[in-house]
Amino acid sequence: MLTLSQAINRALRHGLESDPGVMVMGQDVGLSGGVFRVTDGLQKDFGADRVIDTPLAEAGIVGTAIGLAMRGYRPVCEIQFDGFVYPAFNQITSQLAKLHARSGGRITVPVVIRVPVSGGIGAVEHHSESNEAYFAHTAGLRVMAPATPQDAHWMLRQAIAGDDPVIFFEPKCRYWSKGEVAENPDDPLVLPADAARTVRDGTDLTLLTWGSMVETCLSAAGAAAEEDRSLEVIDLRSLSPVDTDTLVASVRRTGRAVVVHEAPTFGGLGGEIAAVLGERCFTKLEAPVTRVGGFNVPYPAARLEEHYRPDLDRVLDAVDRTLDF
Amino acid sequence: MTPLQLLTPDGELADDPAAATVDGDLCRGLYRDMVLARRLDAEAYHLQRQGELGLWLQSWGQEAAQVGSIRALRDTDWVFPSYRDHAAAMCRGIGPEELLAQWRGVRQGGWDPARYRFHIYTLVLAAQLPHAVGYAMGARLDGTDEVVMTYFGDGSSSEGEANEAFNWAVTRCAPVLFFCQNNQWAISTPTTAQFGAPLHQRAAGFGLATQLVDGNDVLAVHAATARALDGVRSGEGPALIEAVTYRMAGHSTSDDPRRYRSDAELDHWRALDPVDRLRRLLDDRGWADEEFTGGLEAEAEELAAEVRRVCRALPDPEPDAMFEHVLARETASLAGERAAYAAYSASFVD
Numbered sequence: 001m002l003t004l005s006q007a008i009n010r011a012l013r014h015g016l017e018s019d020p021g022v023m024v025m026g027q028d029v030g031l032s033g034g035v036f037r038v039t040d041g042l043q044k045d046f047g048a049d050r051v052i053d054t055p056l057a058e059a060g061i062v063g064t065a066i067g068l069a070m071r072g073y074r075p076v077c078e079i080q081f082d083g084f085v086y087p088a089f090n091q092i093t094s095q096l097a098k099l100h101a102r103s104g105g106r107i108t109v110p111v112v113i114r115v116p117v118s119g120g121i122g123a124v125e126h127h128s129e130s131n132e133a134y135f136a137h138t139a140g141l142r143v144m145a146p147a148t149p150q151d152a153h154w155m156l157r158q159a160i161a162g163d164d165p166v167i168f169f170e171p172k173c174r175y176w177s178k179g180e181v182a183e184n185p186d187d188p189l190v191l192p193a194d195a196a197r198t199v200r201d202g203t204d205l206t207l208l209t210w211g212s213m214v215e216t217c218l219s220a221a222g223a224a225a226e227e228d229r230s231l232e233v234i235d236l237r238s239l240s241p242v243d244t245d246t247l248v249a250s251v252r253r254t255g256r257a258v259v260v261h262e263a264p265t266f267g268g269l270g271g272e273i274a275a276v277l278g279e280r281c282f283t284k285l286e287a288p289v290t291r292v293g294g295f296n297v298p299y300p301a302a303r304l305e306e307h308y309r310p311d312l313d314r315v316l317d318a319v320d321r322t323l324d325f
Numbered sequence: 326m327t328p329l330q331l332l333t334p335d336g337e338l339a340d341d342p343a344a345a346t347v348d349g350d351l352c353r354g355l356y357r358d359m360v361l362a363r364r365l366d367a368e369a370y371h372l373q374r375q376g377e378l379g380l381w382l383q384s385w386g387q388e389a390a391q392v393g394s395i396r397a398l399r400d401t402d403w404v405f406p407s408y409r410d411h412a413a414a415m416c417r418g419i420g421p422e423e424l425l426a427q428w429r430g431v432r433q434g435g436w437d438p439a440r441y442r443f444h445i446y447t448l449v450l451a452a453q454l455p456h457a458v459g460y461a462m463g464a465r466l467d468g469t470d471e472v473v474m475t476y477f478g479d480g481s482s483s484e485g486e487a488n489e490a491f492n493w494a495v496t497r498c499a500p501v502l503f504f505c506q507n508n509q510w511a512i513s514t515p516t517t518a519q520f521g522a523p524l525h526q527r528a529a530g531f532g533l534a535t536q537l538v539d540g541n542d543v544l545a546v547h548a549a550t551a552r553a554l555d556g557v558r559s560g561e562g563p564a565l566i567e568a569v570t571y572r573m574a575g576h577s578t579s580d581d582p583r584r585y586r587s588d589a590e591l592d593h594w595r596a597l598d599p600v601d602r603l604r605r606l607l608d609d610r611g612w613a614d615e616e617f618t619g620g621l622e623a624e625a626e627e628l629a630a631e632v633r634r635v636c637r638a639l640p641d642p643e644p645d646a647m648f649e650h651v652l653a654r655e656t657a658s659l660a661g662e663r664a665a666y667a668a669y670s671a672s673f674v675d
Binding site: 049054055057059060062063064065066067068069070071072073075087090091094095098100101102103104105106107108139140142162163164194241242244245 | 405432433434437438439444445447449452454455456457458459460461462463464466467485486489490492493496649650651652653654656657658659
């Protein structure tokens, strides 16, 4: 059993051990092992040239990582918190995402950007955002959002080994949650990084979710089962691309869907998923696809976050409305 | 700090040890580069006016800054340009077709960066500076003595990424040479509105080895760049050169510089022209005989004809090209969009 944080640390260690081009860079990732201790011990074992404590400059972190990637390295950057990624937005969206296309495929930029995201830890402002939609909307990036130690470990390994830029969202409220992590890549638990995972089978309704909300949805499905309601739970894992075939197959079977994410519903990925389900499951749907998410407000002060974040009751409320439609 | 000058506007060589190595071969080579670059630039401008290019950003006036600096590099060194660096690109062997493709709108990046060790243009200003720093970190980790030079302008020096790159390069002792072509104007914004302290002062504050140079003096630029490269290559740390030059044309073919600057200012800089200045020296020293000047004139004519020919011959890309190279490994959803658009296009009856 590993915590999600340890599972990521192991994946980074594996990358550093197996490929001399892999580097880890970010603020405080070396000497201190990162503010969440995800990179603990890596600089000691791999040296300060491969595990780099950088200046406090997010655009510089991503920009220099791009240059290193052009040179043939595989940098894994850490952005300390979700709300600190915006200074690097230009480098991510205009440079990292587009260089492969702009260069006619001549330049590959295998940069992974790890970002601890979402709330639930009572943090101060700018430390609890779920900003996946900005990046999923940008062509040229892969966006991954693991929810478990197993997926965090193997998806990060796949991200590091791949040639595409990856925004890797880590649900910070789950860093300390433990789970089994497969030992080898042939284990059936290891899925391709862009595949969705059905984490609970059901027949009455499909809950579609990712990251910090997977555990909440599983709890909701457990509670619903006590009232003889069978909910299927799908963890999207990859937010760009989205494994729509898996989602569509489930919803065609259950006829009902609720999308749950922590980001504001307005302009969020839930809208995109609802639209796809509308297009591809129209004749099978028994009720409109419902969204549960954050409100269209800046992430509130810590004492209010339990009202902002979807919880078991809000998910069940949406489930009830969808089943009773 | 007074800008380094080895060649006065009247074409006199300065009494400076750095001028001692100046000879006919060096001057003829630099002169040829500048004349050809100016000719391509003028031709591309006309092609834009004829509707053959969507946009062109003229390098007219900045030939000395670009030619003098890039000719001081070794072939193994790398360049991360901005977008007005056509003279430098030509010195690296990038041809008219590759240079014009982007501005004709047939593709984004114009050439293979690895082939010329010259990266594709960066249009979002200063974004290429941290790339250059990262690339240089990699070059050093690889154990090479390669130096990375990156071009930027007075306007881009205000961008956060420029200042992050300066600071970063020093902290990592990256083998980078930041080369600023201070052409006095960022579209319509003069340097007086761009920064309070001159860039070379600011650069010194970052810990960069800094030089200020007359950017219209190709010999001074060449000497200053060679000096900076020596220091960077030997591990002394990154350096910055501010070359004082002038953008003779508008920002782009969509800009009307008469709205914001005077004829008198233009006349002032015309008298400081980098090409005329070197020609005076060549003539004065008898370093350019008729065979050289006549040959160069014919070469420029040939180049102009080639520019016109290759530009008009550049084919429009197939629509499917926009779906290529979005990711190294195409996603199923993009393949679906691509196939759907192909089927839709095929459904039209000719």
